Amino acid sequence: MGPVMCDPRSLIEGLNPQQEEAVKYYGQALLIGAGAGSGKTRVLTRRIAWLLAHGFWASSILAITFTNKAAAEMRERLVTLVGPEAEHMWISTFHSACVRILRRDGKEIGLKSGFSIYDTADSERLVKLIAADLNIDTKRYTPRMLLGKISDCKNALVSWKDQLKKANCDYTPGQRGYQVSAGDVDELVAVVYAEYQHRLALANAVDFDDLIMRTVELLQTCPQVSEYYRHRFRYIFVDEYQDTNHAQYVLVRELSGIDSDEQPDPQARGAGRVGPSWITVVGDSDQSIYAFRGADIRNIQDFEQDFPNAKTIMLEQNYRSTQTILDAANAVIAKNENRKPKKLWTALGQGDKIVGYAADNAQQEAGWIANEIARIHTEEDVAYRDIAIMYRANAQSRSLEEAMINANLPYQLVGGTKFYERREVKDAIAYLQAIVNPADNVNVRRILNVPKRGLGARAEGLVAGYADAHGLTFFESIEHMDQIEGMTGRTTKPLGAFRDLMHELADFAKEHDSKPSEVVAEVLDKSGLLEELQRSEDPQDASRVDNLSQLQSVAAEFEQNTPDATLAGFLETTALVADSDQLPGEGEDSGKVTMMTLHTAKGLEYPYVFLTGMEQGTFPHQRAMEDTSELSEERRLAYVGITRAKRRLYVTRAAVRAQWGQANDMMPSQFLDEIPDELIDWKRREAGVERMRASWGDDDEFGGWDDDDDFGSTSFGGSMYGSSTYGSSSYGSGSRGSHPTYGSSHGSHSSYGSGRSSYGSGSRRFSGGSHSGSSSYGSYGSSRSSYGSGKPSGKSGKVTTRRAKPKDLTKSAPASSLDGNNGLSISDFQIGDRITHDHYGLGKVIETQDKGANSVITVDFGTDGVKRLLLRVAPIEKL
Template identity: 40%
Template sequence: MDVSNILDPLNDAQRAAVSAAAGTRLVLAGAGSGKTRVLVHRIAWLIKVEQVPPWSLLAVTFTNKAAREMRTRIEEMLDHPVGGMWVGTFHGLAHRFLRAHWQDAGLPQHFQILDGDDQFRLIRRILKALELDESNWPPRQVQSFINKQKDEGLRPDHLDTAGDFYLQKMTTLYREYEQARTRGGLLDFADLLLCAHELLRDRKDILHHYQTRFSHILVDEFQDTNAIQYAWLRLLSGSNDNLFAVGDDDQSIYGWRGARVENIQLFQRDYPQAQLVRLEQNYRSTGTILKAANALIAHNPTRLGKNLWTEDGEGEPIRHYAAFNEVDEARFVVERIRGLTTEQGYRRSECAILYRTTAQSRLFEEALINRQIPYRVYGGLRFFERAEIRDTLAYLRLLNNPDDDGAFERVINTPTRGIGERTLELLREQARGAQVSLWQAALDTIAAVALGPRATTALARFVDLIRQQTAATAELDLAETTTSVIKAAELADFYLKAKDGKGQDRVENLDQLVETAGRFRLELEDTQTDPLGAFLAHAALEAGEAQADPFEDGVQLMTLHSAKGLEFPIVFLVGLEEGLFPHSMSAEDPARLEEERRLCYVGMTRAMHQLFVTHAETRRLYGREGYPMASRFLREVPPELMEEVRGGGVSRPAAAAANPFGSAPAAKAVETGGFRLGQRVLHPKFGEGVVLSAEGQGAQARIQINFKEVGAKWLVLAYARLEAVG
């Protein structure tokens, strides 16, 4: 039997995993080590060599795309279809199982699946029926609570409220939700797995059938399984020695959505007969990048342990840039990308900027737009297209022009303030009939007392909010106006209470909007009489610019969580500062800090050829300028693997730097016009700054200053009117 196409493309460790005899195995597959290849070749080996019928195989993935790719690659390798094999996501396979056993599970034959939006609307209806205020019991928070309990395998009767009022109320809502869902013949996504698990647990005959049928169970991304997924797998595998789990505890980064890294860490305890196979040869990154990633992740004490290596060369050192502030950081990254694409032949799409929080994308987008470089935000929206930004801008638009109907409709009930669709429809009819704006219709409706007392009061409060903010912000600058509106409308509290896992990111985006507004005001000409109008026009125009279309070559921007599973020749890992990365919410919790370190490890191992790491020595966050320490993750990388890059393009090995992670680089002896690199100076318009670089000689020499308020600027020395500070 010719099995060359199955084994020949594999290295020794992969070949050992693929051709192993039947038995339970944990394949610890490092980043870029070919885990998907091992899974595909293992299935092909079982079918072609071990003569296992396809219908005896169960292969579990985490995305439908991965499942389709796996099936396609298996069929190409075997050169024939593999009908009958169960391959799919946890939810997809559970759905298939419940369709076959709907009667046994006590479900209607044609049960329907609630998606996230449908589930949210059902919860809102329940809150309304129970006359509960959504501001006190946010639907997203209730939704998150219910799904979390189901992911842990808990129904309402399993919860011990122990006199806790909040838990009692949430459990009541959970019970009401379950009753409404059952009456409608509905299952949500979490129910699919929970119902499937309960049926297998309670019906030994059905469990025995599937334990006998599936002689081999293969699982991808095992480190991302949650409690109910792992319990489901354990039931199906039973006492059979047939589980083949592939994963990497060093890449477990989804704890915030229920993934339990301990599932892979305790696998050998739960399956004492299991054999451990390590895939450590990396086919993606250079030796230097792998050494840095190995050194970093070694600081996690609970990991199973492995050491990535490559047969390729050491490659270039990791470049570390200590920016003066976040504007200088974005400038450096974008200028490097320009050089890499224009001088070294890289495509823009081969360059990725990875950041910890979505709010960080703003300055990089701005710098790319200014340089007319197309870009694409992967797995998310551009800054000005995000809902929380559009909400805030809508409030600002009403301050600038209360007759803006689009802005009026967007925020009249955001946050919820008791103005229902019926009231809004009445206002629309009034506006159409009188040929006036919705704002004027609201004023007329309030004056005529055309609504009931509660609706009139709610509408009047909204009108008063806009009027009061218009008056209160008349003499404020753009940043202060934006801050005032966010506070008066209680937007930050609204997003935080949503509890959908994105509240903190949204609040950080609001803070970034304030910074953007302040920076925009400083860049306006002094003659600009309508800064708010100019800013709103800028936001509207920028929302439609620069994003590369799907077929255009554009720089890739994404969060580190979105980057998992991807690879890029050039990676810029930015914002490596204490409080930002690791995030302030994780730094004091050992388990969460380990996940932050795994996230950094994932980011580093996305890079194929070159890796740049950056941090800012000053950064404006939450409306204040801070002086963060460089991230501990930088200190955990051996200095001999890094090269420090200077603002003027000068570099030296990081090991030679007296203090590569200190507060500021040492001043150079290079002088231009009496000013030294690193010297603090004062400009009559731009304020205080630091000398970054200089070029030319004499009166026409240019000097680059990084100003605290407006960022980096090149000035002609003869006209700069600079004064030395200190």
């Protein structure tokens, strides 16, 4: 295609000086250091349009993003700027671009074009099958852990052969009867990795990490292929460059040809130009938060060293948030060392102060948040879609969800069980995968007895054994079932019916390949998946039917939006969906509050944001306490969270939080200390328990109560940490409370654990997620009057009546799990020791972790599963 002409002047209208400089820059390598909310997508799309307006060809442009949503947004903006010519560019995610390259040229490295793409569930299933064949204890070495280690290898471009060599292991893929050395994790990972890749190859399948790694392999081993793409993509743009891992970094270098011998011709333009491609990367080192996925911050930090004659342009004007929010973000991130100085500013004005709240426990924190959401929705007319609740870890969502439900507030949870991971949807897609690629053993084995057709573990074992012995795929083995020893008529009949069904579905799919929705409908009908769910009396199965209906709708939508739609193409799009792609689009009103982890929130923005769990050990995470690089990453995550807010930011914390079934005192997050105090309006600066502790050091006064602190006056009634004023909120139910602050008028009954609590000291004192006895964390008296009958005096908020000594108070308080200690020491326990537990019975110790007072042992209780126990409070005895 030839060059596109559009008016260059229109492309720089409304840009600030730094944005304009970035758009117009003419040179080999450019890093746009784009701070949060600084208009990076606008700059990136206008830079591409600027090149087109100056005679560069659309077909010579490759633009890479991290999510399908970002790619779609970029494409839409470019269509607006340059018209339909935008369709001739490659605008896609890393993974989608690699799929296109591998579909076209993967045969050069042994990949047939119809390969399957395994998601995490498929990969874990394959590792589980391998572990069973190699007699690996999957309770000690879980498939998820093994897969994580394999993923680390692939992100670092370490092949299975390299890993075997590193582990000094002589395993041959496909080998039977191999014994892995007990306790040698390196050898175990190397063997599973080698076998995993072997079976992926047999199944003509790849996993997500393979999409990058195998594309790099293709470009490095096939000169004619790398030459084709280097001459095609003369201008490469990479968004969110700070999130790239080593494999993606090498992929970009390979595509650009920066390491080749070709010399650049500065005069030449368009597809005929020789030499390395021009590369523009956009990113913010302060938002590099995916180290746990292998992202390497050095990629962006060392850009100027990695690419000759590179230029950096910093974008610091923020168009999203108020100056108060930016001042807080700047103050927190400034504590990180070895970063390029950058200070975000805005012309939007100072804005509201940050609102802070310190709760007694997680339930009260969640209750206050729910009530505040109800209040701003009613009093300030804030739409639910404009509100987001963010947390460091998924586990924190439980109490938040309970509070939202109790307050009758609509919400959506992002990052829970995703649509394509639901069992019935996975089953339907497994049928489709098996039709497109019969060599896909994992998916064929998944549907062998789904719905039930009398083909259990014995039948599957016979077929798998024959396949292994004769070097066949699982389905090829079914085709030879008459030759399999041990087969009975009772097995061959349903097995033959399954084989015939798959042939019929494959024939139908070939005839209707351009109509994936019709293939989905045929599969749901002929397989019996739909009929089984429709006949079920389980109310949950009705929603599963709806999910299958939705799958067919998604396929129909894909057909309408894709001119050359195919069944394989549809399966590809379902495989490459990311967490953030589930979110409603801009301008689309979900009518719900959004709840998500901070990692998922990256790239999003909301007028009102609640940052929860701001405590040491929660956020920053416990792992970061003694590791400076991890703490730097946590601080960047805090920076990301703060800068998601456009209009008002809330920060909340809990004085006590349950971890591993144990109630722990939590110190305020150091990130709160790093935010200038004048920026925060504390609705409650200290939790009740903290004030009480402080008061114990003062013989004369109880101390610390605020006049208008309704929480303080109610949270000590009954169980100190169990009850809360936040039950059914009068805002949530539609009526208005009479009190303008957040007092008891907003909740008519307690719903946060005044009965049974999961953190008490009953018979199930400790186990991950178990429920315990009737006590909450412990009560400090039946009401506030236990500490004296006086009333707050004046504005000082002090109680002037003398109080009882602390030792007298604690004598009368029920035992709290905070203080529990059974006298056991971690040094007394070794892997293999037998113990007995009051609730779970006999168990075997499979792991010990020496953490001083918080030491943990992991125990296999057989049918009750594997449990992690906090040693000092676990009701156990060593045998």
